[in-house]
Amino acid sequence: MKVCVIGTGYVGLVTGACLAHIGHHVICVDNNEEKVKLMQAGQSPIYEPGLSEVLQSTIAAGTIEFTTDLAAGVQHGEVLFIAVGTPPLPSGESDTQYVEAVARGIGRNLNGGYKVIVNKSTVPIGSGDWVRMIILDGLSESQTALKEANFDVVSNPEFLREGSAIYDTFNPDRIVLGSDVPEAIAVMKELYAPIVNREPSDDKTLPPVPVLVTELSSAEMVKYAANAFLATKISFINEVANICDRVGADVIQVAQGIGLDSRIGNKFLQAGLGWGGSCFPKDVAALVHTADDYGYEAALLKATVKTNQHQRLLVVEKLQQILKILKGKTIGLLGLTFKPDTDDMRDAPAITLAGALTRLGAKVKAYDPLISHSEIRHTLSNITVETDIETLATGCDALVLVTDWKEFQALDYDKLASLMLHSVLVDGRNFLDKNALQEAGFNYIGMGH
Template sequence: MNVAVFGAGYVGLVTGAVLADLGHQVMLVEVDQDKIAQIRDGIPPIYEAGLAPLLRRVRDRAALEITDQPLVAVAEAEVVFIAVGTPPLPNGDADLRYVKAAALAIGRGLDGHHRRVIVNKATVPIGSANLVEVWIADGYREVHGEEPPAAWYTVASNPEFLREGSAVADTLYPDRIVLGADVPWAFTVLRELYRPIIEQSFEAPLETPRPRGLTQVPVMETGRVSAEMIKYAANAFLATKISFANEIANICERVGADVGEVMYGIGLDSRIGTRFLQAGVGWGGSCFGKDLSALVFTSREYGYVPEILEATAAVNARQRQRVVSLLQEELKPIHGRRVTIWGLAFKPGTDDLRDAPALTVIEALLRLGVRVTAYDPVAAENCRRQHPDWPLTYAPDPLAAAEGAEAVVLMTEWPQVREVDLERLAAVMRRPVLIDGRNVFDPAAARRAGFAYHSIGR
């Protein structure tokens, strides 16, 4: 099929590249000229496992193109994805200005040569499919002065469930595909688009091998509003699991239990499961906080107070402050101390700094007059570019970052950090204080190495 994708960020670029590799002809629509130039050169503008060889492959076959001209992309497209950013507004609602701009552009390029399915791929507030329909009609009316024929297009919801760091694998081998539409022919088109993934009939890329035993991907067909709600509910539940684990961790510390063992014990219950029960400094990234805020905002719009969701966000915010409190206790007075931060990205495997817990901690430490050295194998350059005014020192490896430090704080569990020898670490530090925000190290081993060691819930 001919496919257009508005937005070449995490979702749009990965979705477009995977569809192109599966045999579709894809055109990305992007306004950022630097991003356009990089993608044309086959260079991913984001760090994502498996994306670089995938992008080079589809570029060499001319299966993926990129343009800043929306009408060119819409002209031939049978399926048009809207995968632009929906950043949070100060009140918690999602900012739909980029979605609106894409929908207006699609409307301006609409014609009756063939039917089109317009797909909301970005996470958008409940009811956004209706808004996109209205905005598409507005764009068409700008050009033609009349309403577009209803038979020419339909708007569908197909939420993404990608994890940064494994977005290519999650696109090729999803747990499920959710399709939300109000007309039967939209389901037919989207099932055909995704048929290689549904049937797992493609040859798996060497860099992203197929999980053992995967032969079929379940597809759920539902209405548009339910599809939109599924995305928000999924992220809200995962965020709640993590905050629940952190709430239990804080109780464990007070009663003398080990949260790792407690979470393993409850995770063996098939009704609960072991995933997303790791205690630590909390979740971050572009999805959980934004989606949680948007769902709370929508709930309150309709007169309902979602107390569990609000508590989930509050517990997460408190976990970040706990790191600062531990440092204040160990290094009092903390002003002028030297602290090393291991990890800037919100999770390993990505260079994404959006809502990263490490940045919240760094900002608090800088306000307290702390001298901060940071190490991250991938995200350091992003941090330098996004926060040029921060007086940070960046180090090339974990031990270099810790040299002369009075405390090390582990915020992102990169493999390079996990492999650090604790005795060597203690030897290069001025004062051996280790705050393990991800419960990576064995407490007994850390204390044998001479550390004043703190983890979360152990």
Template sequence: MVDVAIVGMGYVGVTTAATLAHIGHRVYGLDIDVGRIELLSRGKAPFYEPHLDELLARNLERMHFTTDYGEAIPRADVVFIAVGTPSLPDGRPDLRYVEEAAREIGRHLNAERFTLVINKSTVPIGSGNWVEAHIRRSFSETHGEANGRFAVASNPEFLREGSAVSDSLYPDRIVVGADDPRAREILRKLYAPLVAQDFSPPESVPRPEHVQTVPYVETDTATAELVKYAANAFLALKISFINEIAALAEKVGADIRDVARGIGLDRRIGTSFLQAGVGWGGSCFPKDTAAILATGEEYGLKMPIVAAAREVNFAQRKKVVEKLLGELKIIKGKTIGLLGLSFKPNTDDLRDAPAYDIARELLEKGAFVRAYDPVAIPRAQREWNLDIEYRKSVLDVARGADALVLVTEWKEFTELDWTEVARVMRTPVLIDGRNALPGKVVQEAGLRYIGFGVPAHFPAYERVAELR
């Protein structure tokens, strides 16, 4: 067992804490938000994530949550930094929270033993040295010279919101970057149960049959930091690529779903992240692609492929409004309903959600905007300063509406009775922003169906969401 402290009880920190406790370690969760700590102490996550509350409650006896650095840090063999790194206006990540955490860790490290500090936050390449310098300076002010009493490593996360518990327990790979031999030894011990997969899986998240062991990738610190940015940039590229091809498919009358299937079955390409639609959002892709561009600029390096991926992606949101204008001709005074607010299903995360930009542009053009989301409405009411009418059901949104836009492909939306939806609308127009619906069924229900890169006519068969 390893004693672990995690600074920052946000999305990554809480999921990491629950996972490490589940595989047998003792975990101290630290955050300055008193309300968040109180929730976690009762086994409740401060955000929506399937199965996370259950994992927390099941392992609560090995977890302790606090707002006091002095209570958590001196007891830890390993300290994770998992605080937020939001984007600055120029695209660079804001590292103020990482710096504050590093300084507090340095003040409170146990001077009598070696401690490994791990960057879990997504930070620019080279941040390991920067974090180490802040810890060392703070440590020396409190304890005197460090003399090798700590080291800094990198351990990027690859969690997908909505499936974070599964991704944590059964990861595709574990990447660690460390330059100190003691750090590498501790990391191997920390992650041994995940690598060997010799822990008991929770009933609600069973171990997939194909997961026998987990690849463990050891690198130097800078390489591990770049792995994180490169992975997210590549996935963002795939989505933007298929959206660009979808625009061509609309021109030539091809079906982008079959195009995606046709290229995705090539094992060199793969079927994932080839779903055309309104594009990506969330906490990772927008921030990390901006950060990798900013890092390149620091070295005088242009990265036109990543820049183009961002340009294509954010243009997709405007295409929703363009499609509505094409159907309705005039938007001013019309009522438009949005189905889904979160940037993806199974989360209430609204960071850089396409729904925000779509709603804002519609409001600016004089439309009335209604919206429904199964879990994200309370958060939208707190975080979005937009004149949106929040409704309690799909039918409540659809009643008297001039058009609907599927923005987030929640299961509730993909299994709707579209006949009833069409019956209550003033103008039965549906923009499928995720190509997630059975277009032929929707049309037979009486709606005018408009997808992304999908022909206006449908064959006798209908395939939906094969590439999800």
């Protein structure tokens, strides 16, 4: 099928590349010329495991193209994905200006032939009808002879996880399609058939991917509710960890004990210094805002956010308990990205923590397996980004493990302890071997552990 994906960030580029990989002919549109040039040269502007390989093979197969020309993309696509960003406004509401610009542009460039316009961006409840309205506005402004609209809008929320986005796209837990138009749903089912039938997967014993067809607004709500639930689950275990700290229980054992209950499950029960990234914070805030708009106070979700804000700064309290005055101390952060295997630092706990430590007069250094070797490191204020671990540890009063990058488990902690002024380590993810660190001479501080 002919597909156009508008917006080539973590979601759009991965979606476009994976759809091209399963044989669709995809045109990816982005208004960032530099990004488009990079992608045309076969390079990915973002880091995502496996993405470069899929990009290069699809470019070689001729199933993917990149352009800044929205009109060309709109005219090519039978299915048009809107995958631009929806960042948060200070009020918590989603900023939908990029979706609006794209919807208007689609309307202005519609040609004949039935098209399905897919909201892949996470958009506030009710945006499906709003996007339809903006497309029609765009159509009425256009110079083309086309006077009749022949399109439907479908909500198809995205659940991929950064760091395993390619895997998740080929192996989703479910595909949610929101529309009450059978023709639009049929087009979407045809588009996703190879993924539903597990064609890209090596494991042919897997059952087909469940496809859930809902009303448009319910599909939009599924996305917010899923992220709000996961964020709440993490805030819950973090709260339990804080109580464990006080009563002397170990949250790792407690999480095992409750996670074995099949009604609870063991995922998202790792206590730590809180959730972050480009999705959870903004999606929970947007859902709280939507509830407010409709006269409902989402008290549980507000508490989820508050617990998380506190959790990010708990490390500062733990450092103060050990080092007392932080003014003039040097703190080394292990990891900067909001999770491992990504270069994304949007709303990363490391940034909040560095800001708080700097305000208290500490010097903050960091090492991150990706950011330390990327140009992004020059964009960070308050943090000196080192390019190797030993330089990071040298002269530090404490290390804080912020991101659970696998390679941090294999560091030579004996050596690192010898380079530090005080061998204090706060394990903000309960990720390291406590006994081994204590044997290396570290004062190990976990999160409820």
